[in-house]
Structure formats: C-alpha cells, structure tokens
Amino acid sequence: MKMRKVGSLVLILALLVSLVGCGGSTQNSDNNQAAPTPQQSEAANAKMQEMEDILMAQLQPLPETNTGDKIGILVITLTNPFWVGMKEAYEAAGQELGVEVEVMAAPTENDSKSQLETLQAMTAKDYKALIISPIEPFNLVPGIVQANNKGIKVVNLGPGVDTAAVANAGGKIDGRICVDFEEQGKLAAEYIIEKMGSEGGKVAIIQGIPGAGQSEGRTQGAKKAFESAPNVELVSIQPANWDRNTAYNTATNLIQAHPDLKGIFCCNDVMALAAADALEAAGQREGKIIFGVDFIGEAAEAMKSGKLDGSIAYSSTVYAKAAVLLALKTIQEQEVPETVFSPLAVVTKENIDQYEGWK
Amino acid sequence: MIHRLWTKTQDYASQVLLGLILVAAIIYLSMVSEHFLTWFNIRNILDQSTLLVIMGVGMTFVICTAGIDLSVGAVVALSGICMATAMHSGLAVGPAILLGLLAGTIIGLLNGLIISAFNINPFIVTLGTMSVTRGIALIMTGGIPIYGFSTAFTWWGSGHIGPINPPMLLALGIALAGAVVLNYTKLGSYALALGGNEEALHRSGVATKKNKVIIYGICGFTAALAGLVVTARLNTAEPLAGYMFELDAIAAVVLGGTDMKGGRGSISGTVIACLLLGVLRNGLTIMSIPSYYQQLAIGLIILIAVIISELRFRNTLNRLQEAN
Amino acid sequence: MTDSDHKPIIRLRNITKNYGNIRALQNVDLDIYMSQVLAVVGDNGAGKSTLIKVLSGAIKPSQGEIEVAGKVYTGLNPALAISLGISTVYQDLALVDTRDVAANLFLGRELVKFGWWLDKKLMLEKSKQLLRNLNVNIVDPQRMVSQLSGGQRQGIAVARAVNQGGKVIIFDEPTAAMGVNESRQILNLIKDLAEQGYAVIVVSHNLHHVLEISQRICVMKQGRLVANLETAQSSPSEIAHYITGVNNLEDDQEIAQ
Numbered sequence: 001m002k003m004r005k006v007g008s009l010v011l012i013l014a015l016l017v018s019l020v021g022c023g024g025s026t027q028n029s030d031n032n033q034a035a036p037t038p039q040q041s042e043a044a045n046a047k048m049q050e051m052e053d054i055l056m057a058q059l060q061p062l063p064e065t066n067t068g069d070k071i072g073i074l075v076i077t078l079t080n081p082f083w084v085g086m087k088e089a090y091e092a093a094g095q096e097l098g099v100e101v102e103v104m105a106a107p108t109e110n111d112s113k114s115q116l117e118t119l120q121a122m123t124a125k126d127y128k129a130l131i132i133s134p135i136e137p138f139n140l141v142p143g144i145v146q147a148n149n150k151g152i153k154v155v156n157l158g159p160g161v162d163t164a165a166v167a168n169a170g171g172k173i174d175g176r177i178c179v180d181f182e183e184q185g186k187l188a189a190e191y192i193i194e195k196m197g198s199e200g201g202k203v204a205i206i207q208g209i210p211g212a213g214q215s216e217g218r219t220q221g222a223k224k225a226f227e228s229a230p231n232v233e234l235v236s237i238q239p240a241n242w243d244r245n246t247a248y249n250t251a252t253n254l255i256q257a258h259p260d261l262k263g264i265f266c267c268n269d270v271m272a273l274a275a276a277d278a279l280e281a282a283g284q285r286e287g288k289i290i291f292g293v294d295f296i297g298e299a300a301e302a303m304k305s306g307k308l309d310g311s312i313a314y315s316s317t318v319y320a321k322a323a324v325l326l327a328l329k330t331i332q333e334q335e336v337p338e339t340v341f342s343p344l345a346v347v348t349k350e351n352i353d354q355y356e357g358w359k
Numbered sequence: 360m361i362h363r364l365w366t367k368t369q370d371y372a373s374q375v376l377l378g379l380i381l382v383a384a385i386i387y388l389s390m391v392s393e394h395f396l397t398w399f400n401i402r403n404i405l406d407q408s409t410l411l412v413i414m415g416v417g418m419t420f421v422i423c424t425a426g427i428d429l430s431v432g433a434v435v436a437l438s439g440i441c442m443a444t445a446m447h448s449g450l451a452v453g454p455a456i457l458l459g460l461l462a463g464t465i466i467g468l469l470n471g472l473i474i475s476a477f478n479i480n481p482f483i484v485t486l487g488t489m490s491v492t493r494g495i496a497l498i499m500t501g502g503i504p505i506y507g508f509s510t511a512f513t514w515w516g517s518g519h520i521g522p523i524n525p526p527m528l529l530a531l532g533i534a535l536a537g538a539v540v541l542n543y544t545k546l547g548s549y550a551l552a553l554g555g556n557e558e559a560l561h562r563s564g565v566a567t568k569k570n571k572v573i574i575y576g577i578c579g580f581t582a583a584l585a586g587l588v589v590t591a592r593l594n595t596a597e598p599l600a601g602y603m604f605e606l607d608a609i610a611a612v613v614l615g616g617t618d619m620k621g622g623r624g625s626i627s628g629t630v631i632a633c634l635l636l637g638v639l640r641n642g643l644t645i646m647s648i649p650s651y652y653q654q655l656a657i658g659l660i661i662l663i664a665v666i667i668s669e670l671r672f673r674n675t676l677n678r679l680q681e682a683n
Numbered sequence: 684m685t686d687s688d689h690k691p692i693i694r695l696r697n698i699t700k701n702y703g704n705i706r707a708l709q710n711v712d713l714d715i716y717m718s719q720v721l722a723v724v725g726d727n728g729a730g731k732s733t734l735i736k737v738l739s740g741a742i743k744p745s746q747g748e749i750e751v752a753g754k755v756y757t758g759l760n761p762a763l764a765i766s767l768g769i770s771t772v773y774q775d776l777a778l779v780d781t782r783d784v785a786a787n788l789f790l791g792r793e794l795v796k797f798g799w800w801l802d803k804k805l806m807l808e809k810s811k812q813l814l815r816n817l818n819v820n821i822v823d824p825q826r827m828v829s830q831l832s833g834g835q836r837q838g839i840a841v842a843r844a845v846n847q848g849g850k851v852i853i854f855d856e857p858t859a860a861m862g863v864n865e866s867r868q869i870l871n872l873i874k875d876l877a878e879q880g881y882a883v884i885v886v887s888h889n890l891h892h893v894l895e896i897s898q899r900i901c902v903m904k905q906g907r908l909v910a911n912l913e914t915a916q917s918s919p920s921e922i923a924h925y926i927t928g929v930n931n932l933e934d935d936q937e938i939a940q
Contacts, residue, residue, distance in 0.1 A: 078650055105650045110602045113589070114640070117407045121644035124400035125392075138506060138595035142517060150399070165506060165594055169517070211503060543801045545793050548786060555779035562741070562777045563791035563843075564762035622781030 054343040055322045063328035066098030072127040073103045089320035112139035119143030129153035129327040137162035145171035153330040157323045174330040177340040181217025184312045188291040189225035192263040200231025201262030208242040208267045218267045247271035251278035263289040269299035303349045310348035373616030374628045381635045388642035408637035409526035414608040415629040416537035417581030424553040425621025426481040431582035433492035435601025438463040438583035439590030443505040452511040460583045467579015471572035496598040504597035516592030526588045538626040554621020698747035707733040709906040720883045722893040725903035739771040740764035768849030774856045776840040780829035785810040834865035851882040
C-alpha cells in the first residue's frame with residue numbers, strides 16, 4: 001500500500017517533469033515553424049518605419065540574415081509588461097531575420113542570483129550569441145566571462161553591464177545597444193521650451209529614484225536643455241521614486257510653491273500622469289505642459305484626451321530587431337559601433353494619431 | 360540483523376528517495392539535451408549550488424531545533440558589505456573577511472539570544488532581524504553597490520583550484536563539518552533534542568538556551584560565508600544581495616528531509632536537495648523552458664517531495680505501532 | 684530499622700512555595716533516606732507535584748532550605764539536581780521521541796572520545812547493558828523512542844535516571860496510564876532500586892501500590908505535610924483519613940486567603 005502511494009507520487013513527478021519539458025519544446029517548435037504572419041514583417045506604421053530606417057543606418061553594412069544561427073536572449077523578468085513586450089518583439093525579429101531565438105528570464109525583478117544562474121546555464125548551450133539585459137550592473141559578470149570563454153558573442157541591451165567589472169574579470173562585451181536617456185530628457189525639454197515660446201517661464205523636473213541610471217540620464221538631458229534656453233528658469237528638481245502617489249504629492253507641492261510654473265518634465269509616464277492628476281485637482285492644469293517618457297498605453301490615452309502633453313517613445317519591435325542584427329554582426333565578426341542607440345520619437349497630443357499600432 | 364538493516368535503511372529513506380529523484384532527473388535531462396551532461400555544465404551546477412549548500416547547512420541546524428531563520432538573506436548582504444567596506448578603508452583581505460564573518464555570526468547569535476531570552480517565536484524574531492539587518496546594509500552603503508576588490512579577495516568566489524573552485528571546496532568543507540557536528544557531537548545531538556522535546560532536554564540538565572544561541576550563531580556564520588562567496592564572485596557587495604535566499608535555503612532543507620517540526624534532520628539530505636534544485640533550475644533553462652514554468656515545476660517538486668517524506672514517515676510509524 | 688540508624692541523604696527544611704497568593708507548599712520538612720521507598724500521597728492540588736518540582740530543580744522554593752549530602756541550597760535547577768544525584772522519572776517521561784533509545788539514555792551525559800566526538804558504539808553497548816540490568820525488554824537501543832510501547836518508554840526513562848548516576852530517584856505517578864502488567868513491572872523495578880541502595884521517592888494516587896512498595900508514606904494536604912508514617916505500622920484507612928481529613932477548617936481558610 002505504502003509503496004504504491006509513493007510510487008504513484010514519483011510517477012506524477014516524472015510526468016510533471018516531462019510534461020513541462022514537452023510544453024517547452026512544443027512552444028519552441030511553434031516559434032520556429034509557424035508561418036510568418038504577413039503584417040509582422042512590415043512595420044506597423046510609417047512612424048515605426050522611420051525609426052527602423054534611422055536604426056538600420058547605424059548598423060550598416062547589414063549582416064547576412066537567414067543564417068539559422070541560435071541566439072539566446074536573457075531579459076530581466078517576464079513579470080514586467082515591458083519585458084514581455086520585448087520577448088514578443090525578439091521572437092518576431094527572429095522570425096523575420098531567419099534566426100532561432102530563445103528568450104529566458106529571471107523569475108522576478110530582484111532575483112539577480114537566479115538571473116546569473118540562468119545565464120550560466122545558457123552558456124552551456126550551443127548559442128552563437130547572447131543578448132543580455134542585466135538586473136544590475138554586476139550580477140551577470142561571471143556569466144559573461146563564461147560566454148566569452150566559450151566563444152559566444154555577448155550583446156548588452158538596455159540596462160548597462162559595468163564594463164570595467166567585466167574587463168576586470170577578464171571578459172568583454174561584444175556589442176551594446178541602448179536607449180540614450182540624456183537624449184530622452186533633452187527631446188522632452190526641447191518640446192516644452194518650444195511650446196512656452198519666446199517669453200519662456202518656470203519649469204521643474206520630477207525624477208525617478210535618485211541614482212538610478214534612467215532617472216539621472218533623463219534629468220541631466222532635460223536640465224542641460226532648460227539651462228541653455230533663454231528666459232527659461234529651472235526652479236526645482238524633485239525625486240518621486242517612479243511612484244505614482246509620491247509624484248502626485250510632489251507635483252502638488254511644486255505648484256503650491258510655484259503657481260506660475262509653466263512646464264513639468266517627469267522621468268516617466270506614470271509620474272507624469274500623476275502630476276497631471278495633481279494639477280487637475282489643484283485647478284491648475286490649464287496652460288501647463290506636462291511631459292513624460294516611455295509612451296505607455298495609459299499615456300497614449302491621456303494624450304488623446306489632452307490630459308498629458310506628450311511622451312518620448314521608442315519602438316520595442318525596432319529595438320529588438322536591431323539587437324538581433326547587432327548580434328548577427330558580432331557573430332559575423334563585422335565592425336560594430338561602440339554603442340548603438342535606439343531612435344526616439346517625440347509623441348505629443350498633436351501627433352498622437354500617427355502612432356496608432358505603435359509597439 | 361535483517362531487521363536492523365531494514366530500520367537503518369528506513370532512517371535514510373528520505374535521502375535515498377531524493378537521491379533517486381536526482382539521478383532520474385539527471386538521466387532524463389541528459390537524454391533530452393546534449394548540452395546537459397558536459398563537464399562545463401556540471402561545473403556550472405556545482406558552482407551554483409555552493410551558496411545554497413553553505414546556507415543550507417546552517418539552516419538545517421536551526422530547523423532541526425524546530426526553529427527558523429529568515430534573516431540569512433539579509434546577513435549575506437550585510438557580511439559582504441562589511442567585508443567590502445573594511446577592504447575599501449584599507450584593511451587587508453584576511454581580516455576583512457573575518458570581520459564580515461564575525462558580523463554575520465553576531466546577527467545569528469543575536470537571533471538566538473532574543474529567541475531564548477524572551478522565549479519568542481523564531482519566525483517573528485528573525486523576521487525582525489531580517490529587516491534590521493537589511494536596513495543596516497542599506498544605511499552602510501547608501502543603497503549603492505560597493506565594487507572592485509583585489510584578486511586575493513575575488514579568488515574566494517571565482518578562483519581556480521584545479522578543475523574546481525574555492526566555493527565548491529568551502530561548500531564541501533561546511534557540509535562535512537556540518538554532518539560531523541550534527542551526528543557526532545553533543546551540540547548536534549542537542550539540536551535534534553531541542554526540536555524533539557526541548558523540555559526533556561532541559562530537565563536532563565542541558566543548558567538549552569546556550570545551545571540554541573550557538574545554533575543560531577552557526578546559521579549566521581554560514582550565511583556570512585555565503586556572503587563572502589557571493590561578494591567575491593560578483594566582485595561587488597550590494598545591499599540587496601541575498602534577496603529571498605532564506606526561502607531557497609528553507610526549501611532545500613525541508614526538501615532534504617529535515618522536519619519543520621524539528622527533531623529530525625540530515626545534512627546529506629540538504630546537500631542532495633541543493634543539488635537537485637540546482638540540476639532542475641539548470642536543466643529547465645537548458646531545455647529553454649520559460650521562467651513561469653520553472654517556478655511552477657520547482658514549486659510542485661518541493662511540495663511533492665515533502666508530501667512523500669511525510670507519508671513515508673507516518674506510514675513507518677503506523678506500521679511499527681501496529682507491530683507493537 | 685529506624686530513621687536514626689543512618690543520616691538522611693536529603694533534608695528539606697521549612698520549604699514554602701507561593702504562587703501569588705496561593706501557597707502551594709507550606710513549611711514542609713522532610714528527610715529522605717537511602718535504601719528506602721518514600722511514598723508521597725495526597726489529593727489533587729495537595730502539593731505533591733510542587734514538592735517534586737522543588738526536588739528535581741524545576742522550580743525554586745520561595746522559602747526554606749534543601750540540604751543534600753550535608754550541603755545547603757536555597758533552590759536547585761535540573762542540571763544541579765542531577766549533579767547532586769537527584770534524578771527524576773517524570774509522568775510525561777520527558778523522552779525525545781524523535782531520537783533513538785541510546786540517545787535518550789545518555790541525554791545530557793553523552794560519552795565522548797577525544798573530548799568531543801560522540802562515542803556512539805560505547806553508548807550503544809552501555810545502553811544494552813543498562814537495559815539488561817534493569818530487565819527492560821528492548822532488543823535494539825538504536826530504535827526510535829516513538830516506535831516503542833508505553834512500558835518500554837517508561838523503562839527508558841527509569842534507565843536514564845539510573846544512568847544519570849545519582850542516588851535518589853523520584854517517580855512522578857509511575858503507574859498512571861499503565862496496564863496491569865506494565866504496572867507490575869515498574870513496581871518491581873522500584874523495589875529493586877531501593878534494595879540496590881537507592882533512595883526512591885514515589886508520588887502516586889494508588890494507595891495499593893504505595894502500600895506494597897514503600898517503607899514510609901508522607902501525606903500531603905493543601906500544601907502541608909500532614910502525616911509521615913511508617914508503612915508497616917499504618918493502615919489504608921488511616922492514610923485515607925489523612926488524605927480526606929476531617930479537622931481541616933483552619934487550613935481551608937488559610938488557602939482561601
């Protein structure tokens with residue numbers, strides 16, 4: 001009796017393992033064999049095509065595609081919608097470019113140890129290149145060195161790996177593609193400056209977590225633009241930790257202190273939306289420009305209704321495709337630029353109509 | 360004689376069963392992926408399991424006493440930060456490591472002291488010290504990682520000793536020492552008795568509180584040692600290092616057949632469980648199974664293994680009681 | 684044999700234990716002699732358990748002295764009691780169910796080699812010897828205690844008390860929850876121990892058992908020692924009279940305060 005009970009449990013376990021195994025491989029073959037859907041190979045709209053053209057120009061000469069190379073991709077986590085979107089974009093890019101991509105992730109946003117372990121396991125496979133986005137600058141360093149030693153090319157997308165730490169450990173990054181945070185801040189600030197016109201006025205910046213790369217970069221970019229514009233006075237830079245509630249309170253305080261404020265640049269859309277709400281609640285929304293970064297779905301809605309003035313966007317689809325092309329270039333030992341920047345689009349309530357279907 | 364042999368096998372049945380599952384998993388994974396059973400990958404798995412083994416040994420002792428230590432993850436971070444800060448302020452590698460190990464041990468001893476002095480539930484006490492320790496780690500660093508150490512230090516995480524590396528040796532050493540202490544010393548005997556019947560131990564004239572404090576100190580020490588390995592390996596001490604490690608360690612210990620109710624425990628079980636978890640995580644990644652499924656699979660395997668172990672134990676008891 | 688033939692091994696003098704306003708023990712004086720079974724009887728709440736706890740070191744008395752082999756203490760703890768040669772077989776037996784027989788027998792008195800390495804082989808051998816000497820029917824000292832019967836478990840608890848090397852063994856309700864055969868075994872064991880020279884103290888509800896095995900009987904009532912009788916010269920009815928008592932209005936009032 002006892003043996004049978006234990007036996008059946010062991011069987012369940014074995015089944016479970018094989019079930020999960022089958023599930024995984026079926027999914028892979030789906031990815032590889034399914035006929036490409038027609039609209040995926042074309043950019044969803046003209047704006048995306050524009051982005052793609054800019055990016056491709058940076059990657060000239062384009063590498064040979066349809067090589068069937070296996071490329072492993074390690075994103076941060078699939079519990080964050082952004083990275084889920086990136087995973088889809090990578091898979092679409094893989095199909096379009098005729099390479100095999102496999103996207104892996106850490107279980108959660110903070111699990112830097114598991115992310116490293118996943119990378120290390122990936123280096124044991126027959127990938128030609130890996131595209132990695134680390135949770136923090138240091139956690140993947142040993143895995144990168146392992147990949148180097150196995151002759152696997154390593155491309156870093158998005159959050160930066162600390163290159164000094166990699167060099168210290170005897171490794172290297174073969175290619176780097178990212179978004180220029182300073183440029184994001186600069187573009188947003190320039191829009192605000194232009195809207196205020198020649199008379200200028202007072203502006204403020206709401207930051208994310210102080211010290212975080214995106215937050216600092218965007219702040220610097222915006223700050224430089226504001227400071228170099230005539231008649232524009234940057235009155236305050238306040239951190240709101242990417243948090244909606246904090247940003248709401250911060251914006252309320254800002255407008256209290258500077259009722260004649262004309263523009264607020266927020267380091268992401270969530271905080272920008274909160275700032276818009278706060279100003280609305282204070283009856284001060286009229287005549288003030290609020291700008292965010294990321295172009296999330298909610299921001300698009302808000303721009304259509306006029307609640308938000310604009311956001312800085314980049315296309316995940318184009319971003320992922322460029323990353324795969326960059327990986328192919330490194331595999332083919334082509335010369336690559338030190339850093340490839342994803343092109344950015346300034347989306348505003350005036351031009352939002354042109355961004356239908358953007359991803 | 361046969362009877363005795365049978366009862367002996369019964370004693371180790373958990374470990375034998377777990378070992379069989381491990382072997383089955385290895386066979387299965389090497390059949391489905393040619394990349395699994397390579398020395399490169401085996402080395403990966405061993406290397407990755409070291410942290411869990413080191414922490415698991417200390418945690419085994421604590422769980423044997425029917426206790427728990429939720430602060431180990433935070434201790435990993437704090438001890439690494441102590442070592443990093445000490446080295447950056449000019450202390451030599453050796454003393455800096457000792458300082459970090461001492462810091463971890465002190466947090467452990469403190470856990471034990473509070474638990475036994477005030478007779479408070481270990482879950483609550485270590486939940487508190489977890490937060491306090493993490494807080495100290497954040498305050499000491501201002502939230503910013505400390506990086507860049509001499510090779511004499513990073514050797515502890517990424518050096519080479521022939522085909523293996525120092526963390527593997529450390530893990531092996533700690534596991535052996537743990538097994539000896541648990542099975543062949545008074546302290547180990549008392550750890551098991553504390554979990555089995557603390558009052559009985561006290562009435563037998565044993566200083567139960569002192570032993571409890573030492574056991575939590577051991578757990579703090581092993582967590583600090585894990586902190587050394589992780590800091591040296593990444594060449595960085597970060598305040599959020601070791602995030603949620605406590606849960607991994609507890610899962611490994613329980614999977615290894617140590618009873619959360621205390622009184623029963625085994626280091627070899629913990630080590631096998633750590634290897635099994637390492638093999639599964641690695642194997643599922645090698646098979647390119649998405650992280651969602653990995654979480655699900657590992658969670659289910661822990662549940663099933665614990666259920667099997669519990670059923671087996673209860674069945675043994677029932678059968679013996681019937682026999683009497 | 685009379686009391687004056689030899690000196691007591693333990694003298695309790697004026698022991699009082701208060702729990703808040705409740706006096707669990709009041710000015711108890713008691714002498715305990717070697718090679719004798721001393722029975723302590725009384726109703727529930729009469730103070731028997733408290734008296735045992737004072738002797739085994741589980742609690743410290745509020746007042747009074749405990750003199751052991753000529754040395755005076757104001758209170759004991761379990762470790763001290765054991766080191767002074769006072770061992771206790773608790774009603775709940777205080778065994779670690781999850782450990783084997785040998786580990787329980789040597790709990791707190793483990794034998795070691797090189798100063799730290801548990802000498803399991805030696806402990807196993809000694810366990811077998813010990814159990815054989817006490818006629819405890821356990822074949823294999825490597826079995827887990829949880830797998831043993833009630834009688835066997837009690838055998839282990841007694842063997843452990845003996846193994847602690849003391850001269851005084853206290854039994855707290857040894858026959859409670861025991862079958863007829865098992866009670867018989869434990870009573871014989873108690874008599875044997877006294878014959879071997881141990882001072883044995885037995886706390887029991889069962890007058891028949893007490894009369895059979897003891898040389899002296901102490902009756903407790905409402906925290907006081909109300910009678911200290913030679914078993915041979917007393918009768919069940921006399922003891923019952925002391926236990927139930929008649930003229931105890933005064934005591935009742937004292938308790939009520």
